[in-house]
Amino acid sequence: MAGPSWLEALRGARKTALVSDGKRKIHYLFADGKEMAEEYDMKTNQLCLRKWREKNTLGASGNWQIEVGEPNLFVPATLDRDLIKESSSNPVFMRKDTKSSFQWRIRNLPYPKDVYSVSVEKDQRCCVVRTTNKKYYKRFSIPDLDRFQLPLDSTALSFTHANNTLIITYHKPKEILAAEEELQKELKKIKAANDGDGECKTQ
Numbered sequence: 001m002a003g004p005s006w007l008e009a010l011r012g013a014r015k016t017a018l019v020s021d022g023k024r025k026i027h028y029l030f031a032d033g034k035e036m037a038e039e040y041d042m043k044t045n046q047l048c049l050r051k052w053r054e055k056n057t058l059g060a061s062g063n064w065q066i067e068v069g070e071p072n073l074f075v076p077a078t079l080d081r082d083l084i085k086e087s088s089s090n091p092v093f094m095r096k097d098t099k100s101s102f103q104w105r106i107r108n109l110p111y112p113k114d115v116y117s118v119s120v121e122k123d124q125r126c127c128v129v130r131t132t133n134k135k136y137y138k139r140f141s142i143p144d145l146d147r148f149q150l151p152l153d154s155t156a157l158s159f160t161h162a163n164n165t166l167i168i169t170y171h172k173p174k175e176i177l178a179a180e181e182e183l184q185k186e187l188k189k190i191k192a193a194n195d196g197d198g199e200c201k202t203q
Contacts, residue, residue, distance in 0.1 A: 006147040006148060006179075007179055007182060007183070009030060009031075010028065010183060010186070011186060012030075012031065013028040013029060013030045013031075013036075014028070014029040015027065015028055015029075015187075015190055016193060017187070017190040017191065017193060018192055018193050018194055019042070019192040019194055020194070022041065022043070023039045023040065023041060023048060024039070024040045024041075024042055024187070024192065025037065025038070025039050025040075026038045026039075026040070026187055026190070033054060033055050034052065034053070034054045035052065035053050035054070035061070036050065036051070036052050037049070037050070037051050037064070038050045039069070040187075044099075045184055046097075046098070046099060047068055047097055048068075049066070049068060049069035049070075050066075050067045050069065051064040051065060051066045051067060051069070052064065052065050052067060053065065066094075067095065067143060068095045068096070069095070070094055070096075071092065071093075071094050088108075089108055090108060091106050091107065091108045091109055091136060091138075092106070092107040092108060093105075093106050093138060093140070094106075094107075100171060100177070101169045101170060101171050101172055102142055102144065102169070102170045102172060103167065103168065103169050103170075104140065104167070104168045105165050105166070105167055105168075106129070106136075106138065106165065106166040106168075107164065107165045108164055108165075109136060109161070109164060109165065109166045110164045111131060111133060111135065111136075112161070113160070113161040114132075115131045115132050115133055116129065116130070116131055116159065116161065116166055117129075117130045117131075117132075118130075118157060118158075118159045118168055119154065119157075120152045120153070120154040120157055121139075121152075122151065122152050122154075124139070125141055125145075125146060125152060126140060126141045126152075127139070127140055127141075127142070127152070127157065127168070127170070129166065129168070142170060144172075144176055145173075145176075148176065148179065150173055150175060150176070153173070156171040156173070157169070157170050
C-alpha cells in the first residue's frame with residue numbers, strides 16, 4: 001500500500017466512527033484483514049493515537065501494536081509483577097505528532113544535549129539515535145513515509161533535549177500534509193455511531 005494506493009486503501013476500508021471523551025475514534029478494517037484504529041482530538045483534528053493489529057496464522061486477532069501515542073505500560077496484576085515490571089527509569093520511546101511534524105519523545109534520558117546525535121540512514125530507511133557515551137542507541141522508521149514511498153530527508157530532522165526527554169522532530173513533507181487533509185475530508189463524511197442516534201454507522 002504505497003502513495004496514492006495507500007489513500008485508496010483508506011478510502012476502501014470499512015470504517016466505523018465513535019465519539020467519546022472529546023475524541024473522534026475511527027476503526028478501519030482493510031481487505032487483507034488488518035485493522036487500524038485512530039483517535040483524533042475533536043477540537044484540533046490532531047492525531048492522538050494510531051494502532052494496528054492483524055490476525056495470526058490461526059485466524060485469531062493479535063495484540064494491538066501502537067504506532068502513534070502513549071505506549072501501553074499497563075502490566076496485569078500478578079504475583080510476579082515486581083519481578084517482570086520494567087524499571088521506571090528505563091528510557092521510554094513514543095511517537096506524538098503535531099500538525100506539521102512527526103515527533104518522537106524518549107523519556108528518562110538524563111544526559112546533556114551534546115551527548116546525542118540523530119541522523120538519517122537513507123539506505124536503511126530509518127533514523128538513528130546515538131550517544132557519545134554509548135548509553136543509548138535506537139533505530140526507528142517512519143511508516144508514513146514508507147507507505148507513500150517518500151525518501152527520508154536529513155534536513156527535515158532536528159532534535160532538542162529538556163526535562164530528561166529527547167524530542168526528535170521530522171517536518172512532514174507536502175505530500176503527507178496534502179494526504180492528511182484529504183483523509184480528514186473523508187473522515188468528516190462518516191457519521192459517528194453515537195452521534196445523534198444509537199444505530200452503528202459504518203462506511
